[in-house]
Amino acid sequence: MTAQTMFEKLWREHEVIPETADTPAVLYVDLHLTHEVTSPQAFSLLRERGLKVRRLDRTLATMDHSTPTDYQQIFGGLPIRLESARKQVEQLQSNADEFGVELLGLQSDRRGIVHIIGPELGATQPGKTIVCGDSHTSTHGAFGALAFGIGTTEVGHVLATQCLLQRKPRTFAISVDGRLGDGVTAKDLILAIIGRVGVSGGTGHVLEYRGEAIRGLSMDERMTVCNMSIEAGARAGMVAPDETTFEYLSGRPRVPAGAAWEQALDRWRELPSDPGARFDREVSLHADDIEPMITYGTNPGMVVPISGRLPETGDEVYLKALDYMGFEPGQAIAGKPVDVVFIGSCTNARISDLRAVAGVLKGRRVSPGVQLLIVPGSQQVKRQAESEGLHQIFAAAGGDWRESGCSMCLGMNGDTVGPGKYSVSTSNRNFEGRQGVGARTLLASPIAAAAAAVTGRVTDPRELLA
Amino acid sequence: MEPILNFKSRTVVMPSSNIDTDQIIPARFLTTTTRDGLGKSLFADWRYDASGQPVPGFVLNRPEARDCAILVAGRNIGCGSSREHAPWAMVDYGFRAVISTEIADIFRNNSLKNGLLPVVVDDATHAWLLANPGAEVSIDLETCTLTLPDGRSVEFPLESFARYCLMNGVDELGFLLSRLDQIENYERTHGK
Ligand code: SF4
Numbered sequence: 001m002t003a004q005t006m007f008e009k010l011w012r013e014h015e016v017i018p019e020t021a022d023t024p025a026v027l028y029v030d031l032h033l034t035h036e037v038t039s040p041q042a043f044s045l046l047r048e049r050g051l052k053v054r055r056l057d058r059t060l061a062t063m064d065h066s067t068p069t070d071y072q073q074i075f076g077g078l079p080i081r082l083e084s085a086r087k088q089v090e091q092l093q094s095n096a097d098e099f100g101v102e103l104l105g106l107q108s109d110r111r112g113i114v115h116i117i118g119p120e121l122g123a124t125q126p127g128k129t130i131v132c133g134d135s136h137t138s139t140h141g142a143f144g145a146l147a148f149g150i151g152t153t154e155v156g157h158v159l160a161t162q163c164l165l166q167r168k169p170r171t172f173a174i175s176v177d178g179r180l181g182d183g184v185t186a187k188d189l190i191l192a193i194i195g196r197v198g199v200s201g202g203t204g205h206v207l208e209y210r211g212e213a214i215r216g217l218s219m220d221e222r223m224t225v226c227n228m229s230i231e232a233g234a235r236a237g238m239v240a241p242d243e244t245t246f247e248y249l250s251g252r253p254r255v256p257a258g259a260a261w262e263q264a265l266d267r268w269r270e271l272p273s274d275p276g277a278r279f280d281r282e283v284s285l286h287a288d289d290i291e292p293m294i295t296y297g298t299n300p301g302m303v304v305p306i307s308g309r310l311p312e313t314g315d316e317v318y319l320k321a322l323d324y325m326g327f328e329p330g331q332a333i334a335g336k337p338v339d340v341v342f343i344g345s346c347t348n349a350r351i352s353d354l355r356a357v358a359g360v361l362k363g364r365r366v367s368p369g370v371q372l373l374i375v376p377g378s379q380q381v382k383r384q385a386e387s388e389g390l391h392q393i394f395a396a397a398g399g400d401w402r403e404s405g406c407s408m409c410l411g412m413n414g415d416t417v418g419p420g421k422y423s424v425s426t427s428n429r430n431f432e433g434r435q436g437v438g439a440r441t442l443l444a445s446p447i448a449a450a451a452a453a454v455t456g457r458v459t460d461p462r463e464l465l466a
Numbered sequence: 467m468e469p470i471l472n473f474k475s476r477t478v479v480m481p482s483s484n485i486d487t488d489q490i491i492p493a494r495f496l497t498t499t500t501r502d503g504l505g506k507s508l509f510a511d512w513r514y515d516a517s518g519q520p521v522p523g524f525v526l527n528r529p530e531a532r533d534c535a536i537l538v539a540g541r542n543i544g545c546g547s548s549r550e551h552a553p554w555a556m557v558d559y560g561f562r563a564v565i566s567t568e569i570a571d572i573f574r575n576n577s578l579k580n581g582l583l584p585v586v587v588d589d590a591t592h593a594w595l596l597a598n599p600g601a602e603v604s605i606d607l608e609t610c611t612l613t614l615p616d617g618r619s620v621e622f623p624l625e626s627f628a629r630y631c632l633m634n635g636v637d638e639l640g641f642l643l644s645r646l647d648q649i650e651n652y653e654r655t656h657g658k
Contacts, residue, residue, distance in 0.1 A: 016652040017645065023627045026645055028652060038549065040499035049639070066497055084497035091499045135548040135572060151550035151576035153638075161642040163649055167625060199484055200542040200568055233545060235571050299484050299545070317483050317540070410547075412493040419516070431488040431546060433511045 003274035005171050006240055007206045010146040010271070014129045016163055024165040030128040032058055032158045033114050034101070036092040037065045037412075038133030042156035043095040051160045053099045058162060060123060061096050062104040063089055064113045066413045069375050069402035074106055082414050099159075112378020112404045115139040115346040119223065120380055122252025126241035126268040131158060136346050136428065137236075138229040142222035143249070144241035144271050146206070149230065170280040172205035172234065176213035178287035183462035185356075186221035187348060187426070187445035189213070190228045191293040191303045197283060199301040202234030205281065208273065209239050213287035219248040220352040227347045228428050231300040240272035292460055295430045295443040296333055297321035302430075306334055306448060306460045324432055325440050326420070333442075334458050338424050340417050341372045341453040342435070343399075343446055345409040345427035349377030353426065353446040354385045358393040360450035360464055366398035367456030373415065374399050375407040399453070411436040424452040467581050469635035472606040473562055475535035478525055479599035485539055486546035487573060491555045493547075504551055505558030526559075530600055535562040538595045542566070544573025553577040563605055565612070567592045578628040579638070585612055585622045607633050 004012075011027075019025035032055075034042075039061070046053070053059055066085035072078040080086035089106060096103035104111045110121065115136050118124040126144035131137060133155040140147035154164055174193060180186075207229050209222075217225065222239045229237030239245075246265060249255050256264050291305040298321040304310060311318065312330045322329060327336075343349070343357050354376065366372045374394050376382040382404055385391055391401045407415040409427040411434070417423040419438030426449050427434075430441040444452070447461040454464065495507040513524050520527040537556070543566045544552060553576045556564070563583040574584040583605065587595070594614065595601065604613045607629060611619045631638060642649075652658070 013656075016649055021626060022630070023641075024625070026642065026649070028649070028656075028658065030658070037496050041501050041550075044500070045639075065493075082497070088497045088499060133548060133550075135546065149548040149572055151548055151572060151579065153550060153576065153579040157639055157642055160639060161646065161649060162653075163642055163645075165627070165638050165642065199545055200570065203542070203568065203571055230546075233542070233570060299486070301484075316481070320482065410488075410493040412496055429486075429488065429546060431486045433492055434488050437492075437511055437516070 003277040005273040005277040005279060006144060006208060006238055006271050007146065007171050010127060010129065011168060013127070014146070019168060024167045027164050027166045028129060029131050029158050029162055029164060030058060031060070031118070031123055031130045033118055033130065033132035033137070034059065034061045034155060035065060035114050035132070035134065036063045036088045038152045039095065039155055040088065040091050041152045042133070042159055043099065045156040046099070046159055053101055053159045055162045056100050056102070059101050059159065060104070061092060061101050062111055062114050062117055063092055063106060065406045065410065067106060067405045068414050069405045069407045071403055074403050085413055109379050112380065113346045113349065113406055115227065116350060116377035116381065119143065119219070120378055122249050122255040125249065125255065125264070126245060127271050131164065135230040136227050138234070139223050139227040139346055141226040141229065141236050141238040142219060143245055144238060144268065146236060146238065148235040169235065170205045172202055172207050172281040173279040174207055174209050175211040175282065175284040176209065176287050177211045177284065178213055179216060180213060180287045180290060183447065183465050184290055184292055185445040185447065186217055186224040188290055188293045189287065190225045191295065191300065191443065192290045193285065194228060194232045194300050195293070195303040196285060197232045199231060199299050200233040202229065202232040205234050207232070207234045207237040208279070209237060211284070214239055215242065218352065219244060220350045223350070224347055228300065231428055241268050292445060292448050292462065294333055294448060294458060296325060296327055298324055298430055298432050300428065300430060300443060304333055306444070306458060308333065334460060336458045337422065338370060338452045338456060338458060339421040340423040341370060341449050342408040342423055342425040342427065343373070343449055344375035344377070344407050346377060347428045348426035348446050349375060349381065351381050351384050354381065354390050355388070357446045357450045358390045360447050360454065360461065361397040361399065362393050364397055364454045366453045370453055370456050372397070372399040372453040373402065373408055375402045376404045378404045408435050410434055411439070417441070424449045424458065467635045467637060470581060470583065470607055470632045472604060472608070473535065474602060474604040475562065476600050476602050477536045477538045477595060478531045478534040479538045479596055480525060481540050481596050483540035483542055484545055485543045487544055487549050487552040488546055490544070490552040491549065496549060496551055501554045502558060504555035505560065508555040508559045533560070535560055536565060536603060537561050537563070538565045540566065542568045542570055544570040548572045548576070550576045550580070553580045553582045557582050565595060578632065581632065583632070587612060587620055587622055591620050
């Protein structure tokens, strides 16, 4: 038997019918996550065709994108202010009721950003195929799952058949040796990887992140890395499961218990790529070379070390991006004034991110004129943070602590950055208008964002770490 | 879906690379619960100013862009969000094909499922198309060729099953449903 990559093992295991020259593979989906934005038309399709949701036990819905983060609109009896968002939330509720889909709805204490709650519940597990009508489904690959985003038509396919038609992607190994330095985070690592590979470098590939630096990451950090695989053009990114993975999952509500847990561990230990397995492409990086990073342009590949300068020259796209951002070629990025700081999103709104932010904010105040919004990734993260008193640190610093949701990651729920304003954001996309019409987004790590909130300027977070 | 065999149209050119789906259809328009009516919001933030008036210089607002059904875009169009609203908006607007040197994976998949043809061409053909906005080109699915006004033809890759579906106006769901026996058998034998 030839040596196989982890991806190949998962793919084979889930082939209901292998691909041929004429037809793609029929691939089985173990877990289908769904949310309010990309599902309404899929449920309509089922209705038109008189179909049911085939495997309710493999389907889980939540609401996150268009939900407000304001307590009053969720629990306080106030209506959702944005009319179109309210309709979408109601639509998912009624679709879930009609089709019998499990929904962690607006007031559920398990609700949250779909890519945060899957792992949190232990629904995300090694060896599973996981899909969702959302490109950041790549996050779940941190557990050694094959997880990727699909379109709404495909959401309908999975609801109706639990399967997808797929051509087999190619494999791409990203090896990172060494160790990340102090003040350098998983976010900086993935931004450096995207800077290296480019925003379309991973197109058609499944990434496998490997090497000493990856092994040394916690599950939260691995999720941050896998989350942004799509920003390198790859639909999926994976990390081999190991003791760190098993320890994270152990005891979570939806993982097997007792003898079944032991059997699961035996299966999961077989998943990592075999020694000598060949990848279609390989790139390697040294973690020790990586510094705190920040984006300056309008795609995540436009990234520099915070201590660095923007490129002196570039193509038309570069100049257009700088024009949008109001930056000059060759300028230093540190010291640029900031209007908004957003801590949140499926990239960086887990408990460890919030602890790191609290570490920077403790005993400090947000710079006058800066708006700091801190949005936990799930209601469970929110409760955990509050039980540790983090919300008091945020409040004392002058930050605004909210209910969970996608919030300012994308401008569709009422939380937006104003036109022309500079936002240092822990989210994953700095596209034009992503955070609001005309908003200028700089992507960075949670500690770099917190440092910017305190100083009111783009700041190397290492300056504030004791 | 209507079968597609071939069609002819003038092109609209948007040379920027990495046009992401947030540009194609900004998030605030995603709160719709149907597929229809998104064409008016296609490229909304480039097409309209803050007061909702058309931006005169933007390519889709120019008179010569009327009735053009083919968009020629810079490298890596459709990157970012998986929103199928992007091809829905394009189709609703009247586009039938998108041509580039690279088309992002999810957007390409979503386009195929909505009768929007993703056409990947070589650098030289792309450069010619970028330099000649408004050129009338024809696209033939039978032969998977794109023909330029001077008669030059280039082949483009198209996944065979997607091509079959487009040419016959069938959708993939029907195919999957016809395989339910095998799906059930897989579930039994794999303990699903
Ligand atoms: S937090 Fe942002 S990137 Fe993540 S699922 Fe929500 S909108 Fe998408």
